[in-house]
Structures are given as structure tokens and as C-alpha cells.
Amino acid sequence: MIDRLRPIFRTSPILLVVLLTALVGGAFGHVLGNRMRMSSDKEDMTTYSNQLMTHATSVINAAKGALNIANASPYPFCSAAEIELLRNILFETRNVKDIGRIRDGNVVCSTILGKPDRHVRMPRAAPIELADGLKVYPDVPLAVSNTQATILSKANSDAVIDPRAFDTLQEAPYRFAVFYGDIDAQRFGQIFGDKGAGSPQSSGPEAWDLQDGILRRDSCDSRSGLCIAVWADADALGTDNYVNAITALGAALGALGGLGWIDFRRRDQSLMARLSRALAREELTLVYQPVVDVADERIVAAEALIRWWSNGDFIPPDVFIALAEQRGMAGQITRYVLDHVIQEMGETLRLHRDFRITINVTASDLNDPKFLAAIEEGLHYAQIEPEQIGIELTERSAADSHAAIEGIARLRARGHSVYIDDFGTGYSSLSYLGELKVDALKMDRAFTRTVGTDAVTVSIVPQIIDMATKHKLAIVAEGIETEAQAAYFRGLPVRILGQGWFYGRPVSAPRLIKRLEQQDGIIALRKHRKKNRPGTQAG
Numbered sequence: 001m002i003d004r005l006r007p008i009f010r011t012s013p014i015l016l017v018v019l020l021t022a023l024v025g026g027a028f029g030h031v032l033g034n035r036m037r038m039s040s041d042k043e044d045m046t047t048y049s050n051q052l053m054t055h056a057t058s059v060i061n062a063a064k065g066a067l068n069i070a071n072a073s074p075y076p077f078c079s080a081a082e083i084e085l086l087r088n089i090l091f092e093t094r095n096v097k098d099i100g101r102i103r104d105g106n107v108v109c110s111t112i113l114g115k116p117d118r119h120v121r122m123p124r125a126a127p128i129e130l131a132d133g134l135k136v137y138p139d140v141p142l143a144v145s146n147t148q149a150t151i152l153s154k155a156n157s158d159a160v161i162d163p164r165a166f167d168t169l170q171e172a173p174y175r176f177a178v179f180y181g182d183i184d185a186q187r188f189g190q191i192f193g194d195k196g197a198g199s200p201q202s203s204g205p206e207a208w209d210l211q212d213g214i215l216r217r218d219s220c221d222s223r224s225g226l227c228i229a230v231w232a233d234a235d236a237l238g239t240d241n242y243v244n245a246i247t248a249l250g251a252a253l254g255a256l257g258g259l260g261w262i263d264f265r266r267r268d269q270s271l272m273a274r275l276s277r278a279l280a281r282e283e284l285t286l287v288y289q290p291v292v293d294v295a296d297e298r299i300v301a302a303e304a305l306i307r308w309w310s311n312g313d314f315i316p317p318d319v320f321i322a323l324a325e326q327r328g329m330a331g332q333i334t335r336y337v338l339d340h341v342i343q344e345m346g347e348t349l350r351l352h353r354d355f356r357i358t359i360n361v362t363a364s365d366l367n368d369p370k371f372l373a374a375i376e377e378g379l380h381y382a383q384i385e386p387e388q389i390g391i392e393l394t395e396r397s398a399a400d401s402h403a404a405i406e407g408i409a410r411l412r413a414r415g416h417s418v419y420i421d422d423f424g425t426g427y428s429s430l431s432y433l434g435e436l437k438v439d440a441l442k443m444d445r446a447f448t449r450t451v452g453t454d455a456v457t458v459s460i461v462p463q464i465i466d467m468a469t470k471h472k473l474a475i476v477a478e479g480i481e482t483e484a485q486a487a488y489f490r491g492l493p494v495r496i497l498g499q500g501w502f503y504g505r506p507v508s509a510p511r512l513i514k515r516l517e518q519q520d521g522i523i524a525l526r527k528h529r530k531k532n533r534p535g536t537q538a539g
């Protein structure tokens, strides 16, 4: 069979996955369905057992009540008046068939027998005798019919309990047994129900047992001295439709999950394939976001950020870079970015030796032995100083491994500045900065956002700045969007670099270059004005 299916699965792996997930889902559904069915079966059985217990209690109480009245009879023993009284009691008492008076172990009179010529003998020894003097005689053959009944007797009276007292409570597929006796002494007699129930399997309020496909519940009520056993063939309980429905639902969900997974994998794979194609066709672009000195808003650096528009859809870098990292393609992206930075910004960098571009790298770059050589070669060829290319690493990748620490050390030894990006979002045990040995930290925009608000995290900003200053680290505040935030950082006693929409959104290389040229022009003009200001002339 499997051999016959093998070629089908080979040509259609989807079918195999869907079949497998449907099977797993179905199996899960089956187990769950059975569990749910079992719990619902138990609930039904408990309800039934409780009904039996209530009924048994009322039957026993009725019989005991009848015995008490008979024993308190004010009439001469077995006189016509007393038999009349017994008949009245019987008339008032449900589930009792006969009430009699006893002397020397003989029934001298009763409601049914009247006053027979020949006395009817009670069984000699009562199998169960309770503390209050009540004797219980189960299965006594009756003198007037072929049936057997439970007889209760106390003092000089006896009451025959109707053998059909539980007939109305029979309910297939359940079977039951009612026991009566001394629970503490574990002495019981079965007074009703199916034979073969053995004795109660517990003296507590509830015990379950499942053996050979038979589910059984035992419960005892120590106040009334009654125990009820209910059992049934587990297969006959509940309905298989219920389990089948949940099994089918599980299988359907499993199959759906399988299809969803295939779809997800396909999208994932197709996204990766599209990314590879886009990189090969150089369809990804770079934008640059200015980094300024907040004191005078002069642009001192820019962060290169990658952009990917695929068939008119913008795919955020967070998404495709995370995916590229999983598939070992992150290094390719980093090199792409570096190449394009050199192409687009090379001349500006050569003209402005104090200007810096930062690029984002991933943990895998640091572990890649060819990474450093590739940067070195590219920069050397373009005559760009390593100091002009800053490396941004997220906290997560920096804290990741020993290799990261070594990678950072190598980059710094070549002259690159290393920035910890999104600082404060991850592993910001403030002490770990000392171990990492970086040049700057970029405080995550989540903290900048709290400036000027009541947010608790705002109190962390001075702490981060303090600690960075102690470690002689430059600070870049990310995500500055408002004048109030800018003013806050401007007012601090240490030098802060700022990045955010307030100073400029990420723009294309030509637009950044234009801004730099305007800035150069303004600076040159200022210098010129200063030089030509009256009183500053030479001589």
C-alpha cells in the first residue's frame, strides 16, 4: 500500500504534508473527543447515580417511618384496630408493600396477610443489624408471591419494601445496585438492582473505575448508610458521532494548518527568491538619515537604510533582513549596502573627511571571516577612511556571543566606530557596555518618546546618558520628532548627537548631498562674514 502511494507523494509533497497534518490533527481530535466524551459520560452517570441515591434515601426513610409508627401502636397487639392502623400507614407510605407485627420471630399479623392461622417465620438471623436496632433482610422470598424483597424490621414490626420500587429508574445502558448497611463497619447488603455488582468499591462520596471497557461509579452516603454503584459498557455511553465530529474537526484543522504552513513556506521562499533577484538586479535602494549635533543641528553623519519596493509593495527592512538572516543571506545585503554607499556617497566622503556614514550589520556579519576583508578592500579602493564608516549593531547581536566581542574589537582596531543600535530595548544590563567596548550607543527611540511625558521610563534617559559618559561613549538619541525633545537633549551638559524626523527623514543620496552642500555654503558664509566683520580685519 505504502509502496503504491510513494510515487504519488514524491510528485505531490503537498498531499503528503496535508495528509500527515490531517492525521496528526485527527488523532489529536480523537483523543480530545474521547476525553470530552468520557467527561460528559461521567457527568451523566453522576446525575443518574444521584437520582438513585435520592430515591433510595426516600424509600428507606419511608420504611423506617412506617416501622416507628407501627411500633408506637396504641392498640392491642394484632387486634383488628391495629391491623386497620397498619393498613392506614401502608396507604400513606410509598414503596412499602406490607407492614407486619412480629412476636418471637414470627409475623403474627400484617396488612396483606391479616391475621393468618399459621404464623409466618422471619428469617432466623438478620444479615445486617444497625446501631439503632434496625435489621435488614435482603432477598427474602415472600409468602404471598414468587418474588423476593428486602425486609426491614425493628422492635416488633417489619416492613416489606416493594421489589419494584426502582423500576421507574431503570435506564439503559446503565446498570445499578443499591446497598444498605453500616458504612464504617463495611457491612452491607444489596437491597436493590442487578446482581453481580459485588460490594461497594469505596466508602467515600465518589470512586471511578474503568476495567475491561466497563465504567463504574461508586458512591456512599455515610449519613443514610446507603451506597450506590452504577456501571455501563463505556462503548455504549455517549455517542460516537460526538467523537467522530471532533476527530473530523481535528483532521480538518490539521489539514488547514498543513496548507497554511505550506503557504507560509512558499511565501517565505518566494520572498527570499524575490530578494535574491532584487539584489542581483540592484533593485534595492538606499536612503540616508542625517545625524546632527543637537547643539547646532549641523549634520555630522548619516545612517544608511535599505529600501525595497517589490511590485509596488514596500517591504520593511525589519521583515526581509530578519528573514535574510535566517537564510544566511544577511552578509550579501551588508555588502550590497556598503557597495552602494561607496558608489553614492564616495565622493562626498572623500571631500568631507570628518563626515561619517553608518551602516547596519548583523551578528552573522561579525562571525563571517570575509566580512572585514570585504569592507577593507572596498574602502581602500574608494579611498575612504575606515573612520568614515561607522558600524551599527543591535544590542541583541552584540550581546550574542564571544565572537561578536571579538568582531567588534577587530572593527575598532581597523578604525571603524562601532555603535550599539536600539540601546535599551534588549540586554541593557548597563554593566555589559564595559565588556563590549564600543564607541557609541544609539538610545532607542522608545526612550526619546518619553521625554516631556510622565512615563516612568523617562527617568532612565539621564541614567543611560550618565553611564555612557562614564564609559566615554558617544551618544546618539534616536527618533527625535519634536522641538521639545530636541530642546531636552540640547539642554544636557554633554554632547549629544541626534537623529529623527525633527532633523530630517531618510532621503536619497542626491538629496543628502544637497543638504550637505547647503550646510557647507552656510558655514563658509558664516566664516566669511566673521572674517570680514569690522574690527576683525587683519592689520
Ligand SMILES: Nc1nc2c(ncn2[C@@H]2O[C@@H]3COP(=O)(O)O[C@H]4[C@@H](O)[C@H](n5cnc6c(=O)[nH]c(N)nc65)O[C@@H]4COP(=O)(O)O[C@H]3[C@H]2O)c(=O)[nH]1
Pocket: 289, 304, 305, 306, 316, 317, 318, 321, 333, 334, 337, 359, 360, 361, 362, 392, 394, 421, 422, 445, 478, 479, 480, 481, 499, 500, 501, 502, 506
Ligand atoms: N518613528 C520614527 N522612526 C524613525 C525616526 N527617525 C528614524 N526612524 C526610523 O528608525 C529606524 C532607524 O533604524 P535602525 O534603528 O537602525 O533600525 C533599522 C535597522 O535595524 C534595520 N535596517 C535598515 N536598513 C538596514 C540595512 O541596510 N542593513 C541591516 N542589517 N539592517 C537594516 O531595519 C530597522 C528599521 O529601519 P527603518 O524602517 O528604515 O527605520 C529607521 C528609520 O526610518 C523618527 O523620528 N521616528
